[in-house]
Amino acid sequence: MLGASGAVGSEALKSLLDHKDLHQLTLLGRTPISGINKDYVFQHQINVSDPDSYKEFLPGHTIAICTLGVGEPSKVSKEEFIKIDKQAVLEFAKACKNSGVRHFELLASVGISSKSSSFYLRAKGELVDELKALKFERLSIFQPSMILTPTNRYGISQAIVLKVFPLLKPFLMGSLRKYRGIPVSVLGQSMAKNVFIAGKNYETFHWDQFYSIIEKSNKP
Template sequence: MSATAIVIGATGLVGAALTDRLAEAPHIEKIITLTRRPAPHASAKVENRVADFARLEDYGELFRGRWLFSCLGTTRRQAGSIEAQRQVDLIMQQQAAELGARGGISHYLLVSSSGASAQSSNPYLKMKGELEEVVRALPYERISIFRPSLLLGERNHLRLGEKLGSWILPLLCTLPGLRRFRPIRGDQVAEKMVQVSTTPGPALEFFSLDEVFPDKNVPS
């Protein structure tokens, strides 16, 4: 099987850091990044393909390799509505996961969210939980789901709510019972994803915040 990794959401906070780390990883021979706009990369290992995510079925031939890293996501404000956000965070993600399964990819790695649940009353956590349920039913040899809290790092656009949260949450999360909600840097999630892709694991695994990074690495 080709040591090829496919990355969707490669221009986002986690996806960009992930692509950089995969480009340096010796177990990866080739990286295909699917993006809505051109996103060139300095590494010769990275092949960027511009895709219409509303027509992902047209790009099925690109979903062939060993790993599919799914980092795609948006916000309600960026998308314009909950339904538009759902198209990105659930529908497009589901289509990509199905194409990867049909293309013979063996290991699927998903960035989900802390608190994801299909039964949640929160629309964002609900769509994340629904996506988890969908992908768990697909015939991958291995599925790794990462559930970070608020992601910290430099973005290409301002997310005001996340910016405020990055200031306030680290202080609140020093209180007992709130540590599991503390923020994490996007590059830490990316590093963990690459690490997981190099080692054997169970058919289905979840990585909560404490499993992504220990207390000594908590951002200040």
């Protein structure tokens, strides 16, 4: 797993650690995550932009979860965004594929497309196109709209969003449901629980599917 220290990644990690069928989990990141006392969890401090710093830890794994990304894309240069959100993720995916990973999960965004006029959505869309070209046996792309965290992490702009976005939910119906804000705990859980549910070659998930994954996984 790459990106387990972020808002979504930490929620996915929490759910994974609660799952009785998990036998081995490897966490790759810039700094180790404290408070994990499980003998089946292995942590490695790496350079996320250098596959040589982590490729030796990948063989033997069949599933990879990637939640790596810039927290506030508008606060960094386009070059830095591309370096982290596109290049680093793609290099991780390539290394995973070469090491025998069959199922790759990615945290992306609603509205991504390689033909988008938005720089950020286009970059993410191009990334997914390149991931599809790697031909994983299963590729799961999670596409949330606004991610609702319990606390304000990024200042006044996020404070406004956290207040306003939940109020829009009744107005986002039909084809607009995928633009509803999603609690970070629900999104993280859905990414974690999806690895234990059978899926197809290429699958995308939006607001409704996040909840349905959790409901399906909770059925006896």
